[in-house]
Amino acid sequence: MSLDRTAEDLLAAVRASPRAVAAHDKTAWVGLFAEQAAVHDPYGSREHIGPDAISRFYNVFIAPNAIAFRVDRDIVAGYTVVRDLHIETTMSTGATVTVPMHLRYDLVDTAGGWRIARLAAHWELGVMIARLLRTGPSGLLAGVKLGPQLVGELGMGGAMGMMRALRGVGGSGKRVVDRLFAAAASGDAAGVRALLDERTVVELPAGHPIAVTEFAESARDLEWDKMIAAGRTVSVSVCVGASRGVAFVDFAPDRPRITAVRFFLDGDPSGD
Structure with a gap:
């Protein structure tokens, strides 16, 4: 098939x-x-x-x-x-x-x-x-x-x-994600690394893991709007290059540490 x-x-x-x-x-x-x-x-x-x-x-x-x-x-x-x-x-x-x-x-x-x-x-x-x-x-x-x-x-x-x-990461989680995406969009690799570490799973697009340093470069000019905090996950409507979709940002169960960022996109984020 x-x-x-x-x-x-x-x-x-x-x-x-x-x-x-x-x-x-x-x-x-x-x-x-x-x-x-x-x-x-x-x-x-x-x-x-x-x-x-x-x-x-x-x-x-x-x-x-x-x-x-x-x-x-x-x-x-x-x-x-x-x-x-x-x-x-x-x-x-x-x-x-x-x-x-x-x-x-x-x-x-x-x-x-x-x-x-x-x-x-x-x-x-x-x-x-x-x-x-x-x-x-x-x-x-x-x-x-x-x-x-x-x-x-x-x-x-x-x-x-x-x-x-009613419990979860709520507004504080949204603010962390907003800071992360703002750093990535502006090419601020140091800002991205301050919020992610080598244990963080980053998939851009979903199913394709990349290094945190590569994410800082690949997500340059990232755009986002609708943001939802449900449980320990913040989901966000995004645009990466020519592709649009939804990103899911997962937080640790006991502290405000990002454990995973996965982008589900409707096309090639490189725009090729």
Whole structure:
């Protein structure tokens, strides 16, 4: 199978998700996932593993709502698809919230075709809650209804696991990434080395590791805008040379040290 055909098949598998969501077809949506697949939504919360857990996730977060995917860009790298998008959710109470998001799908080839092995939804729970409350009484009512739904479907442990997404690198992580990208964009190798070390994994593009010193040169004139802090990862919409995509910057679990920087890009970052 050619790489282009594989990329088309991966995209088709991923694009089936919003169709199933829009149709409220639970069987089709859950069927997109491989056995023992993991859903991290939002990233940083407790994951949902296996068809039963993913089914309960659907009952809480998809079934009661109307969800529209506003996709700006899709990137395929290996067996991973990254989507740069906004998601518009209209709750059962009528409250509508739009949240910026980066979605990462890791897929696996099975006897039944390509299936999602891991879905990581990078969006900020705190931002969503604030926007929901700003919608007024309908938003407040939606929040009141969600609590019992969470506990009923996921149990108290699952509800508390959801709240883990409020913790993470947050604004401080965003500021570190902003400093790193500013140093790289200006060709400040010393500034880059001050934030990264030889233990840091740098992939530009994803799947192609490079040295920190090479990153300082390759990312010159880097541009970035949408930045999301979810769990211990900051995801960023980027432009490197003629290529656009999403970078994921991972931090150590116990301290603000960058452990990995991976750029998923839609073309050759050299512009050749």
